[in-house]
Amino acid sequence: MTGELKTLMDQATERGTSFAPDVTELVAAGRHRTRRRRAVLGAATAVGTATAVVAALLVGRIVDTRKEPQPATVAQPAAITDLCAKSDDFFRTANDDAWRRQVATTWTDKVVEASDADGTMTVRRSPDGTQYAYCVAGVPIQKQALGGFGATLLNVGIITREYQIQRYWSMGCGNAPVERNYQQASCRGVRYSYAGRVPEGVTRIAFTGLGQSGDATVKDGYWVHRVFTDDILKGNTDPIYITMYNDIGKPVFKERY
Amino acid sequence: MRAETEQDYVEFVTHHANSLCRTAYLLCGDWRRAEDATQEALIRLYRVWGRIQRKGAVGAYARKVVVSTTLDALRRKSSQEVVGGDEYFANEAEADVLGVVENRLVITKALAELPPRQRACVVLRYFDELSVEETATALDCRPGTVKSQTLRALEKLRTHPSLAELSDLVGMK
Structure with missing residues (x-):
C-alpha cells in the first residue's frame, strides 16, 4: 500500500505552477528578524544590567531613611488604537508596536474607510504619501477603544501573492465584541475586516458569504470591506468569497477568504 | 550573514521551496496555507542558517521547521486560525x-x-x-x-x- 500512497501523494501535490517565493524578500525578512532579535536580546541585557544597578542603589539607600520627594506622575505610553500592518510588508510591521503606534498617531491621511457599529477598516497613507497601512480600529473592550485587543489577523498573501489581501477578525456578541478566550456559548459572532490594493484592470470587488453580499469600497487604488455575522455557525455552508471584476464585468479573480 | 553563506541560503530556497511547500500542502490540505507556512519556515531558517549549515543538517532542519510551522497554523489556538475554517x-x-x-x-x-x-x-x-x-x-x-x-x-x-x-x-x- 505504501507504494500507492507515494503515488497518490505525488499526484495530489502536482499543480501547474511551482512554488517559487521571492528570495530577495525572504532574505530581507530574515535579516529584519535577526536584527530585531539582537535588539531584543540587547535590550533585555540592558534591562538586566539596569535592574542590577538600581537594586544595588536601593540596597545602599536602605540605611538612609530620609524620604525623597516623589516624582510627578509618569506619562503612560499612548494606547495603540489601531491594529495595523503595512500594505506590502506584513511581516515587519504587524507585530511592531512602535510602528503601529506611529501609524495610529501620525498617519492621519485616510485613503478609504469602511465603518459600522463596532469599528472601522481603514487604509492610511504615510505623511510623505509613499506608504500605506491597513488598520482595523474601534473594537471597544471594557469601554476602551483598543482596535487590536480581542482581534487577530490573518495574512493571506505574505510575500509573493499578486492579490495580497489582509484580513482581520474579531469575535463578537451581537454587535458587541468579546475577547477571544471569553467562553460564552451564546457569543459566536465574528467581524471580518478586509483591505487590499486594487489590482490593475479591476473595477469592482464583490463579497458574498455568511448570507450577505456587497461591494467593497474602492478609492485611490485601494479597497476595504467588512462582513459581520452574529453567529458563525449559521454561515458554515456559506463561506466568504471575494470576486474581482474588470471594466466589462468579467470576473478576473475569485478566492475564498 | 556573510555573502557566500547567504548565497547558499538563496540556492537552498531556490531548489527546495517547492518541495517543502508540497509537504506542507499534504499536512494542511490548502495551497494558500502551505505557501504561507513554507515562507514563514524559510524566514525562520534564515536566522539559524549559519549554525545549521555548519552542522550539515540543513535539509532535515528545514523540513522540521516546515512541519512545525504548518501544524502550528492548524491548531485552534493559533492566532491565524480561520474561524469555522x-x-x-x-x-x-x-x-x-x-x-x-x-x-x-x-x-x-x-x-x-x-x-x-x-x-x-x-x-x-x-x-x-x-x-x-x-x-x-x-x-x-x-x-x-x-x-x-x-x-x-x-x-x-x-x-x-x-x-x-x-x-x-x-x-x-
Missing part, C-alpha cells in the same frame, strides 16, 4: 461529489481525517521518504513513537472508504 473545508469536500473519485481529493481527504501527528508521520515517511530516525528528528519525538503513529495511520488509511473505493478503480490492494 475546518467546517468550511469539510463541507466543501462533501459537496464535491464528482471530485471524490479524483485521486488528489481522495488522498487529501483521507489524510485530513488523520490526527496531525499521524498525518505528519505518513507524509514524511512515504512522501518525503524519510527514515524512521529522520522522521523522529523532524517531529521531535522518539523513533518508537514514529513507528506506532505510522502503524495506526496506515491502519486507518487502509479502512478509509474513499481509499477502498479508489482501490476498486485502480486495482490497489
Whole structure:
C-alpha cells in the first residue's frame, strides 16, 4: 500500500505552477528578524544590567531613611488604537508596536474607510504619501477603544501573492465584541475586516458569504470591506468569497477568504 | 550573514521551496496555507542558517521547521486560525461529489481525517521518504513513537472508504 500512497501523494501535490517565493524578500525578512532579535536580546541585557544597578542603589539607600520627594506622575505610553500592518510588508510591521503606534498617531491621511457599529477598516497613507497601512480600529473592550485587543489577523498573501489581501477578525456578541478566550456559548459572532490594493484592470470587488453580499469600497487604488455575522455557525455552508471584476464585468479573480 | 553563506541560503530556497511547500500542502490540505507556512519556515531558517549549515543538517532542519510551522497554523489556538475554517473545508469536500473519485481529493481527504501527528508521520515517511530516525528528528519525538503513529495511520488509511473505493478503480490492494 505504501507504494500507492507515494503515488497518490505525488499526484495530489502536482499543480501547474511551482512554488517559487521571492528570495530577495525572504532574505530581507530574515535579516529584519535577526536584527530585531539582537535588539531584543540587547535590550533585555540592558534591562538586566539596569535592574542590577538600581537594586544595588536601593540596597545602599536602605540605611538612609530620609524620604525623597516623589516624582510627578509618569506619562503612560499612548494606547495603540489601531491594529495595523503595512500594505506590502506584513511581516515587519504587524507585530511592531512602535510602528503601529506611529501609524495610529501620525498617519492621519485616510485613503478609504469602511465603518459600522463596532469599528472601522481603514487604509492610511504615510505623511510623505509613499506608504500605506491597513488598520482595523474601534473594537471597544471594557469601554476602551483598543482596535487590536480581542482581534487577530490573518495574512493571506505574505510575500509573493499578486492579490495580497489582509484580513482581520474579531469575535463578537451581537454587535458587541468579546475577547477571544471569553467562553460564552451564546457569543459566536465574528467581524471580518478586509483591505487590499486594487489590482490593475479591476473595477469592482464583490463579497458574498455568511448570507450577505456587497461591494467593497474602492478609492485611490485601494479597497476595504467588512462582513459581520452574529453567529458563525449559521454561515458554515456559506463561506466568504471575494470576486474581482474588470471594466466589462468579467470576473478576473475569485478566492475564498 | 556573510555573502557566500547567504548565497547558499538563496540556492537552498531556490531548489527546495517547492518541495517543502508540497509537504506542507499534504499536512494542511490548502495551497494558500502551505505557501504561507513554507515562507514563514524559510524566514525562520534564515536566522539559524549559519549554525545549521555548519552542522550539515540543513535539509532535515528545514523540513522540521516546515512541519512545525504548518501544524502550528492548524491548531485552534493559533492566532491565524480561520474561524469555522475546518467546517468550511469539510463541507466543501462533501459537496464535491464528482471530485471524490479524483485521486488528489481522495488522498487529501483521507489524510485530513488523520490526527496531525499521524498525518505528519505518513507524509514524511512515504512522501518525503524519510527514515524512521529522520522522521523522529523532524517531529521531535522518539523513533518508537514514529513507528506506532505510522502503524495506526496506515491502519486507518487502509479502512478509509474513499481509499477502498479508489482501490476498486485502480486495482490497489
